[in-house]
Amino acid sequence: MSVDPQISQAIIPVVIIGGGAAGLAAAIEAGQYFAGQTTLAHDSGSYPVVLLESQNRVGRKILATGNGRCNLSHVPLTDSDYHSTEQIVPNQILRRFDGPKTLDWFRSLGLFCRIDDDGRVFPYSYQAAAVLDILRLKIEQLPVSVLTEKPVTHVKREQQGFRIFTADGTTIRAHTAILATGGLAAPAFGCDGSGYLLAQALGHPIIQPFPALVQICTQKEDVKGLEGIRIEGTATLEWQNRPLRCETGEILFTNYGLSGPPILQLSRGVQQVLNSDKPNGLTIRIDFLPGLDEQAIIGWLTERRNQNPERPLEHLWTGLLHKKIGQMLTKKILGISLASQAGSISDDHLDRLARAVKNECLTVTGTRGWREAQVTAGGLSAAFFNPETLESTLIPGLYAAGEVLDVDGDCGGYNLQWAWSSGRCAGYEAALAVCSK
Ligand SMILES: Cc1cc2nc3c(=O)[nH]c(=O)nc-3n(C[C@H](O)[C@H](O)[C@H](O)COP(=O)(O)OP(=O)(O)OC[C@H]3O[C@@H](n4cnc5c(N)ncnc54)[C@H](O)[C@@H]3O)c2cc1C
CATH class of the missing domain: 3.50.50.60 (FAD/NAD(P)-binding domain)
Structure with a gap:
């Protein structure tokens, strides 16, 4: 021109x-x-x-x-x-x-x-x-x-x-x-x-x-099999076990890590730590059921187990939690086959599952780059x-x-x-x- x-x-x-x-x-x-x-x-x-x-x-x-x-x-x-x-x-x-x-x-x-x-x-x-x-x-x-x-x-x-x-x-x-x-x-x-x-x-x-305002990368194993799942949850960015920032909203699991509005909000903190002289020890703790406390979850799981003791464990969380998330947690925390009967697990197992669903920890490795920010x-x-x-x-x-x-x-x-x-x-x-x- x-x-x-x-x-x-x-x-x-x-x-x-x-x-x-x-x-x-x-x-x-x-x-x-x-x-x-x-x-x-x-x-x-x-x-x-x-x-x-x-x-x-x-x-x-x-x-x-x-x-x-x-x-x-x-x-x-x-x-x-x-x-x-x-x-x-x-x-x-x-x-x-x-x-x-x-x-x-x-x-x-x-x-x-x-x-x-x-x-x-x-x-x-x-x-x-x-x-x-x-x-x-x-x-x-x-x-x-x-x-x-x-x-x-x-x-x-x-x-x-x-x-x-x-x-x-x-x-x-x-x-x-x-x-x-x-x-x-x-x-x-x-x-x-x-x-x-x-x-x-x-x-x-x-x-x-x-x-900033960019997706967060985690260890690949932490999100394996969960790609594409969306949940309403709470994500807390922690550095060396100290909480830095906590956000609630729609969290999306991807093949590289996590996305969604709460995750974008946490990304600035990730970059700040990574740019510091102590860049190690970053995690994101996810609460998959922020609206329920551990006692309420234990009560619900106990009811499910007692009412359907012969059902396989793969259905333990059905009706409360995303199916794949429930199965991932059950396998990871109890270390037993999802084909096992619900009646075979103890009250202690249920306590551990309830704690885990509110405290899933993912290791942060970085953020996506300029193109996605x-x-x-x-x-x-x-x-x-x-x-x-x-x-x-x-x-x-x-x-x-x-x-x-x-x-x-x-x-x-x-x-x-x-x-x-x-x-x-x-x-x-x-x-x-x-x-x-
Ligand atoms: C996908 C996406 C979604 C977003 N959604 C939101 C949202 O919903 N709400 C919100 O608040 N923010 C949002 N943002 C952030 C927001 O868009 C930006 O912060 C804001 O647009 C910045 O405005 P700016 O004018 O400073 O810069 P830009 O919008 O980046 O504009 C800079 C302009 O300068 C021109 N330019 C650059 N260099 C030169 C040069 N040398 N000579 C001449 N021209 C040049 C560029 O071509 C460009 O047009 C979003 C950003 C992205 C990428």
């Missing part, structure tokens, strides 16, 4: 690099700021905001979020749902552009939302495409030029701001630049970590990135960005927003919320900075 001479010859007030959730939010906020100005405090004619996107369309990742339903926020938001080496940055930005303000913002753009019983916010239509459409339609009404297939390869500091180079040889001059390039997670959507390199070349430190932990050190404006404290005029920063949230709408909040903040502040000059 050739670039309009008005863009290539002017110094653009705000150039946004990356057209994901954060970049689009920044474009709307900056575009609205300039649309509200009666006189333009710049020389870029009708293009005060330019968004450069490497792919052939903006917002592709948004379409894949929430299994195509886009879990765009969460009610409520708490500081502890976010992780950063500079916690003040997400805390302050999310107070300024908080959850209720985000819902009002989306409503003002024309998107009606719904909140499910777990507090997750979705578009009312449950269509991620509706979210992207609403953002794109708004941008079309604003003085924002969106240029696709423009991967930025280099950002150079100049006296009046920046010179931005793209792979096809285009150069654009900018008073301010917003880095919204995302991280390394899910490279299929255009994220290759290039934002880190652009910022590093300008002197910005990086906190070593690692995949939903989010990047680590990234541009947030310590070098003003927690009120997201402007770099090292390079005036440079801003960052979204996943490129060393901020990540839990599963449940927190990461998109961060993208909207930080994108809006950076977009507004960059436009304000140019106009206040």
Whole structure:
């Protein structure tokens, strides 16, 4: 795509690099700021905001979020749902552009939302495409030029701001630049970590990135024969027998280990331990029946045994637990044939089975990689960005927003919320900075 001479010859007030959730939010906020100005405090004619996107369309990742339903926020938001080496940055930005303000913002753009019983916010239509459409339609009404297939390869500091180079040889001059390039997670959507390199070349430190919200790998034997089984259970991540985090919900057994929302929540902790100097001793303890205590389970098993003493043990758990899980536990704990009669096992055996069903321990070997991860932990050190404006404290005029920063949230709408909040903040502040000059 050739670039309009008005863009290539002017110094653009705000150039946004990356057209994901954060970049689009920044474009709307900056575009609205300039649309509200009666006189333009710049020389870029009708293009005060330019968004450069490497792919052939903006917002592709948004379409894949929430299994195509886009879990765009969460009610409520708490500081502890976010992780950063500079916690003040997400805390302050999310107070300024908080959850209720985000819902009002989306409503003002024309998107009606719904909140499910777990507090997750979705578009009312449950269509991620509706979210992207609403953002794109708004941008079309604003003085924002969106240029696709423009991967930025280099950002150079100049006296009046920046010179931005793209792979096809285009150069654009900018008073301010917003880095919204995302991280390394899910490279299929255009994220290759290039934002880190652009910022590093300008002197910005990086906190070593690692995949988060990702499936967990266990010893193969621990999941053998259980592939494809889904259960509602509780998973506790333990390190050297100390509990680190506990989550309840749908757990999926796979050929490499475990998946499902509770498992994704635990994955950050796995990576933290593996990256530490004491990486051994990680396990996941699964409670297959979190709604029942051991006594209730013993009572139920005792009744089953006493009522059907001649039945084979393979049916002992039938009616309470997934058949394959029940058989796996019975074989493992009692070490006797599943063809044995139920009446042949003692009360002590039943106690051991009840304990086991609430304490199945799997050895953790790692996590899946960038391709499967939903989010990047680590990234541009947030310590070098003003927690009120997201402007770099090292390079005036440079801003960052979204996943490129060393901020990540839990599963449940927190990461998109961060993208909207930080994108809006950076977009507004960059436009304000140019106009206040
Ligand atoms: C499968 C999946 C499901 C998810 N579901 C949810 C969910 O339901 N709720 C939730 O809160 N979070 C979810 N997430 C996480 C969430 O989507 C991201 O955290 C969020 O989209 C990050 O937004 P961003 O704008 O910072 O980065 P991205 O969305 O990654 O956007 C970055 C953009 O920058 C472009 N780019 C990169 N480098 C350059 C360059 N050098 N030049 C120009 N352009 C560049 C990329 O092509 C991309 O379009 C999900 C993630 C995945 C992968």
